[in-house]
Amino acid sequence: xxxxxxxxxxxxxxxxxxxxxxxxxxxxxxxxxxxxxxxxxxxxxxxxxxxxxxxxxxxxxxxxxxxxxxxxxxxxxxxxxxxxxxxxxxxxxxxxxxxxxxxxxxxxxx
Amino acid sequence: xxxxxxxxxxxxxxxxxxxxxxxxxxxxxxxxxxxxxxxxxxxxxxxxxxxxxxxxxxxxxxxxxxxxxxxxxxxxxxxxxxxxxxxxxxxxxxxxxxxxxxxxxxxxxxxxxxxx
Numbered sequence: 001x002x003x004x005x006x007x008x009x010x011x012x013x014x015x016x017x018x019x020x021x022x023x024x025x026x027x028x029x030x031x032x033x034x035x036x037x038x039x040x041x042x043x044x045x046x047x048x049x050x051x052x053x054x055x056x057x058x059x060x061x062x063x064x065x066x067x068x069x070x071x072x073x074x075x076x077x078x079x080x081x082x083x084x085x086x087x088x089x090x091x092x093x094x095x096x097x098x099x100x101x102x103x104x105x106x107x108x109x110x
Numbered sequence: 111x112x113x114x115x116x117x118x119x120x121x122x123x124x125x126x127x128x129x130x131x132x133x134x135x136x137x138x139x140x141x142x143x144x145x146x147x148x149x150x151x152x153x154x155x156x157x158x159x160x161x162x163x164x165x166x167x168x169x170x171x172x173x174x175x176x177x178x179x180x181x182x183x184x185x186x187x188x189x190x191x192x193x194x195x196x197x198x199x200x201x202x203x204x205x206x207x208x209x210x211x212x213x214x215x216x217x218x219x220x221x222x223x224x225x226x
Contacts, residue, residue, distance in 0.1 A: 042114075042218055044217070048212060050212060088152065093155055096158075096160060096206065100152040101152055
């Protein structure tokens with residue numbers, strides 16, 4: 001099973017700040033996904049990146065896939081309290097299931 | 111607009127009891143999977159299915175059984191509950207979008223299980 005390492009594990013910032021979270025692996029991803037999970041809910045897909053060097057934007061969220069497809073980052077500009085949650089990266093697992101990193105827990109305070 | 115439905119939402123079991131966590135999806139997805147989520151551990155794959163009648167083990171299968179008799183349902187059975195199985199359990203269904211292993215997964219709201 002491909003090991004996905006996420007950093008930081010916890011992040012507490014104030015509204016309006018920028019932040020970046022990272023997802024790294026020692027092996028190549030065929031594709032990589034980012035999910036957000038709010039308390040008491042299941043994860044929800046934010047984005048899928050497939051091509052090395054790819055950049056995707058979702059409003060204030062920018063996702064980047066490394067050129068070698070071994071790492072990815074999620075950058076949030078001007079964070080808002082509604083961005084609070086657990087951010088998970090995931091690669092392909094067996095049988096179209098997912099292999100998750102341990103997640104970055106983000107708290108944005110007003 | 112149900113998506114993936116998990117029942118129950120909360121459950122307390124005594125050590126040694128058995129139970130079944132239900133999961134149903136109404137999106138006609140081929141692929142379904144079960145995960146457990148523990149603090150600081152992310153989501154770990156328990157069992158998965160690539161279609162009716164086909165199941166296989168994930169990373170942490172011990173103590174759990176699954177079956178997939180229909181496309182819609184994928185129940186997870188705990189044979190003899192142990193305190194180590196205290197966790198939040200998520201069921202997901204997914205479909206193949208295209209390209210390299212490109213699937214989109216939809217998750218239920220989870221079952222919070224406590225074994226005492």
